[in-house]
Amino acid sequence: MGTYLRKYLSKYLFFIIIIAILLILVFFYSATSLLNSKKVYIEEILSIYLQKKVAIQSVRYQPLNSIVLDGLTIVKTDATGSEQLMFCKKAMLSFSLIELAKRNLVLTSIYLNNPISKVVDYSYFSKNGLDQFIGIVNSLLINQALDIVIEDAVLPLYEQEELSDYLVVDSKIDIKKKGTILSRGSIVLVLLSEPQHSSENKLDYNFTGNFTRRGVVIDNLELQKENLYLKSWGELEGDFFRLSGSIFSVRPLGTYYLRKPKFLDKIEKFFGRKEKSATQIIIPSMSSLNIFDLGCLVKFIPDGVSIENLSFSLQDMPFRLKGDILFLEPIKLNLQIASFPSQPLPERLQNPRRFDLEIDGTMEDEKFNGRLSLDFLAKIRAKKSHETIEANFRNLSFYHLNNNRLGLNFKEANISCLANNNLYSILLEDLNALVSVADKKSLSIEFLSGLFDGSMKGIGSINFDQIPFKSNFKVSIIDVSANKLSSALAYLSKVYGKLTSEISYRNYSSTNLEGSLSISEGYLDDLKFFGWLSDFFSMPPLKKLNFNKISANFLISDEISSLKDISLESDDINLDGYFNILANDLVSGKLSLVFSEQLLASSAKLTRLLRILKEVSTVNFDFQMSGLYQNMNFKWLASDFKNGLQKLLPAGRERNLEQQIEEAVANITSSME
Amino acid sequence: MKITIIIILTIFLFAIDGYSQDKELYNKATKLARDKKIDFAFSYLDMVVNIYPKSRFFENSLFSCGEYYFISGDRYSAKNIFKKFIALLPESKAKPFALAYLLKIAELDKKQDIVDNLQKEIISFKQVSLVFRDFKEYSYLSALNKEYKIVYFIDSVEIYIDGNLFEKIPF
Numbered sequence: 001m002g003t004y005l006r007k008y009l010s011k012y013l014f015f016i017i018i019i020a021i022l023l024i025l026v027f028f029y030s031a032t033s034l035l036n037s038k039k040v041y042i043e044e045i046l047s048i049y050l051q052k053k054v055a056i057q058s059v060r061y062q063p064l065n066s067i068v069l070d071g072l073t074i075v076k077t078d079a080t081g082s083e084q085l086m087f088c089k090k091a092m093l094s095f096s097l098i099e100l101a102k103r104n105l106v107l108t109s110i111y112l113n114n115p116i117s118k119v120v121d122y123s124y125f126s127k128n129g130l131d132q133f134i135g136i137v138n139s140l141l142i143n144q145a146l147d148i149v150i151e152d153a154v155l156p157l158y159e160q161e162e163l164s165d166y167l168v169v170d171s172k173i174d175i176k177k178k179g180t181i182l183s184r185g186s187i188v189l190v191l192l193s194e195p196q197h198s199s200e201n202k203l204d205y206n207f208t209g210n211f212t213r214r215g216v217v218i219d220n221l222e223l224q225k226e227n228l229y230l231k232s233w234g235e236l237e238g239d240f241f242r243l244s245g246s247i248f249s250v251r252p253l254g255t256y257y258l259r260k261p262k263f264l265d266k267i268e269k270f271f272g273r274k275e276k277s278a279t280q281i282i283i284p285s286m287s288s289l290n291i292f293d294l295g296c297l298v299k300f301i302p303d304g305v306s307i308e309n310l311s312f313s314l315q316d317m318p319f320r321l322k323g324d325i326l327f328l329e330p331i332k333l334n335l336q337i338a339s340f341p342s343q344p345l346p347e348r349l350q351n352p353r354r355f356d357l358e359i360d361g362t363m364e365d366e367k368f369n370g371r372l373s374l375d376f377l378a379k380i381r382a383k384k385s386h387e388t389i390e391a392n393f394r395n396l397s398f399y400h401l402n403n404n405r406l407g408l409n410f411k412e413a414n415i416s417c418l419a420n421n422n423l424y425s426i427l428l429e430d431l432n433a434l435v436s437v438a439d440k441k442s443l444s445i446e447f448l449s450g451l452f453d454g455s456m457k458g459i460g461s462i463n464f465d466q467i468p469f470k471s472n473f474k475v476s477i478i479d480v481s482a483n484k485l486s487s488a489l490a491y492l493s494k495v496y497g498k499l500t501s502e503i504s505y506r507n508y509s510s511t512n513l514e515g516s517l518s519i520s521e522g523y524l525d526d527l528k529f530f531g532w533l534s535d536f537f538s539m540p541p542l543k544k545l546n547f548n549k550i551s552a553n554f555l556i557s558d559e560i561s562s563l564k565d566i567s568l569e570s571d572d573i574n575l576d577g578y579f580n581i582l583a584n585d586l587v588s589g590k591l592s593l594v595f596s597e598q599l600l601a602s603s604a605k606l607t608r609l610l611r612i613l614k615e616v617s618t619v620n621f622d623f624q625m626s627g628l629y630q631n632m633n634f635k636w637l638a639s640d641f642k643n644g645l646q647k648l649l650p651a652g653r654e655r656n657l658e659q660q661i662e663e664a665v666a667n668i669t670s671s672m673e
Numbered sequence: 674m675k676i677t678i679i680i681i682l683t684i685f686l687f688a689i690d691g692y693s694q695d696k697e698l699y700n701k702a703t704k705l706a707r708d709k710k711i712d713f714a715f716s717y718l719d720m721v722v723n724i725y726p727k728s729r730f731f732e733n734s735l736f737s738c739g740e741y742y743f744i745s746g747d748r749y750s751a752k753n754i755f756k757k758f759i760a761l762l763p764e765s766k767a768k769p770f771a772l773a774y775l776l777k778i779a780e781l782d783k784k785q786d787i788v789d790n791l792q793k794e795i796i797s798f799k800q801v802s803l804v805f806r807d808f809k810e811y812s813y814l815s816a817l818n819k820e821y822k823i824v825y826f827i828d829s830v831e832i833y834i835d836g837n838l839f840e841k842i843p844f
Contacts, residue, residue, distance in 0.1 A: 624827050628797040635803040635827035654805050662802035
């Protein structure tokens with residue numbers, strides 16, 4: 001009996017299950033068919049909510065309370081036409097079963113799988129975009145809780161025909177009924193040049209806050225990357241965004257909480273007092289660069305953002321950034337960055353660590369055209385001087401290569417430096433540079449550029465481990481017309497020939513610039529010193545002195561500026577010597593000048609003189625200089641020619657000649673200022 | 674008319690009298706200095722400095738007051754006098770010697786930055802061109818009868834007082 005009953009019941013149970021499954025399948029199919037028949041209606045509702053046109057490929061029912069939209073497309077339509085904003089492979093909307101039973105359609109969760117943004121429109125970061133965002137949030141989230149999960153969202157970094165450089169976003173957003181938001185997720189940077197996703201390119205975030213009518217209150221925003229940790233809080237209200245916090249270059253050594261003992265919490269709770277939140281203490285690692293006292297106030301304006309104030313302290317240096325970014329075509333930038341911004345002006349102008357950097361230009365087709373200007377206090381030979389370096393760029397662009405390398409190039413840059421009311425400038429053309437980030441604390445640079453009618457190439461590195469940054473460079477200048485460089489070095493204004501130079505620079509442990517230069521196959525055009533010699537000895541060839549080569553080694557440091565191993569080789573004259581200027585502006589130098597027989601033959605004065613000075617076969621002038629640079633002392637050193645001449649001259653004539661030379665020296669040295 | 678002439682004559686007599694007095698004091702001082710009585714010489718020179726600041730003997734008197742304080746060991750007063758001398762009489766031919774005294778005082782007080790600045794001032798006081806000579810020298814005789822000499826070589830400056838080397842500044 002029992003067996004028969006069990007058999008009978010199993011048979012029926014089996015049929016009931018089959019029928020139930022069939023009914024469920026029928027229900028699924030019917031529901032899906034029904035939903036697909038209402039696809040247009042669903043598209044209209046979503047379009048109203050999102051304030052954009054929505055199109056769906058197909059709709060299906062997913063038990064128990066979800067509908068899946070396959071091939072969801074959001075399109076922007078305006079007077080110029082329509083443009084696809086986003087495509088989502090799969091979107092799932094879940095509804096409250098309880099509210100459904102009451103015939104209310106209340107959304108409880110949204111799941112987006114691989115939504116892909118089709119446009120790059122940074123104007124969403126303007127007032128208009130912000131107003132739209134707040135409008136959507138207010139219309140969607142009035143008094144309702146919602147969970148949003150986004151997987152593999154793709155945001156291109158710039159307009160691309162084929163997707164190559166983009167962000168991948170994974171995010172979970174939990175919105176409570178009272179507008180509280182909890183969100184966690186990650187953002188990964190994907191570059192064509194780095195097909196393997198590196199953990200270095202991943203940024204994790206953690207957010208808690210509250211939606212309000214006019215924006216969002218940010219209770220906590222944390223960002224974490226391999227070598228970056230940001231802890232912040234703030235609010236977005238109306239047109240203004242405020243943020244405060246700190247950034248650490250490594251994860252803090254630890255965080256711990258200061259709390260009262262738990263039994264006190266329980267007592268307070270018993271009396272109905274709200275539980276006090278924990279006080280979190282972060283212990284930063286002081287071995288790396290950290291940013292403290294971060295304060296940010298940004299105003300969203302119709303076409304972009306105005307950074308009213310972005311202030312922070314990097315180690316012990318305070319900084320402030322202000323400016324505007326307009327998301328037009330082209331994008332317009334105007335930014336000012338200053339160190340020690342709040343220091344009283346007289347002290348600030350004497351502060352060797354203060355600088356003012358201004359960036360003003362446009363970005364179009366990933367190229368920057370505009371001006372960079374840096375104003376700072378330089379210390380040269382124990383003297384401080386205000387200097388401004390300005391660079392005007394045409395078509396400056398960056399591009400990413402592989403293995404932590406970045407490329408940089410520009411069509412043209414006019415770089416000038418104003419120091420002590422003297423203006424120095426150079427023109428670089430078609431520069432190409434490679435920047436490598438070796439170990440995150442330093443970068444190395446290699447570059448090649450046109451420089452006037454020649455070229456310049458170099459290699460160097462900058463270490464960011466401490467402020468000021470340590471840097472060193474080696475630069476070669478190749479076959480540039482010396483005269484063209486007179487805009488950078490005024491002394492070259494009367495020098496013609498092809499200049500080649502090797503320069504080495506470093507700024508630690510002290511500033512040091514040294515190297516060598518040579519100028520070949522050129523001439524000196526009426527240099528004051530040679531002009532005087534020419535008049536004095538009636539030697540016209542000295543006014544325009546052709547030479548085979550001029551060379552020298554140079555050194556500029558905090559203690560000394562020196563030219564050594566000076567050599568001039570020409571058919572008419574040979575010159576060699578050295579010249580130094582010390583930190584206190586005192587000079588020392590020796591020059592030796594030998595005239596060729598050919599040159600001597602061109603001077604009637606010297607020819608007569610040499611006939612009298614039978615024992616003298618060569619005419620050489622050896623000089624020594626000393627004293628203050630602006631007021632140099634001069635001595636004619638002994639030589640056979642000088643001794644012979646002195647014996648010939650009567651006393652009165654000797655004094656006369658001395659006076660003439662004194663006047664000439666005073667004249668020449670005063671023109672060297 | 675008569676009254677005008679009397680007034681003019683009175684002023685003239687007073688002027689001559691004033692002019693004579695500072696010269697008389699100065700001459701007394703130099704005579705005493707030659708007799709090696711520098712303390713008494715100083716007192717007359719001090720009177721010239723304080724009573725006749727516009728006198729033509731003011732320059733030499735002021736310099737010698739500084740000299741006296743230095744010789745007496747009062748470096749503080751000497752420093753003040755020589756600073757005043759340089760400020761009031763920047764074109765004086767005794768200026769390099771006043772600078773030399775200030776340099777010596779700074780060296781004794783171990784104030785290196787002041788020493789460096791004073792050395793630079795002395796070096797740059799004269800621009801010299803040595804064509805047929807190896808040095809140029811300039812001399813000065815003070816009211817206390819001391820012979821000062823400054824010798825400019827191409828790479829150094831030497832200052833002598835009564836033939837003795839007082840300072841040497843190489844550069």
